[in-house]
Amino acid sequence: MRQSEKIASTILLIPHGKVASYGQIADLAGLPGRARLVGRVLRQAPKALKLPWHRVLRSSGQLAFERLSEQARKQSSLLQGEGVQVNSHRVNLQRFQWQPSLDDILLRLTH
DNA sequence: ACAGTGACAAGTC
């Protein structure tokens, strides 16, 4: 399995109403330290994969896109649409960060 | 071959 596939399948596990950081996704995909690769995969991923790209944020909780950008507005809108509050370009990770369950981890090991 | 560029992150000051 290629790196990009590991990353994509991990992103697909982020639950509705929760968010994850780039570094967190890289770690869960078994690629620690490769946060930038996550960003690249999201940029290049075919739309058909339907990745929940809006649920991936920076480790600070900030959106990765520039403030006021079209994409940032879209991302905020999608997040708020599923109950994730976005205050001035940022999400409170204490409340909304995905905490993978043991089942989520085991699922990855057996696939 | 090589240098610049990222949807990043952690450390330092």
Added chain:
DNA sequence: AGACTTGCCACTG
């Protein structure tokens, strides 16, 4: 809080 540095490495010209 913010700016800057270093590590990361696939991709591009």
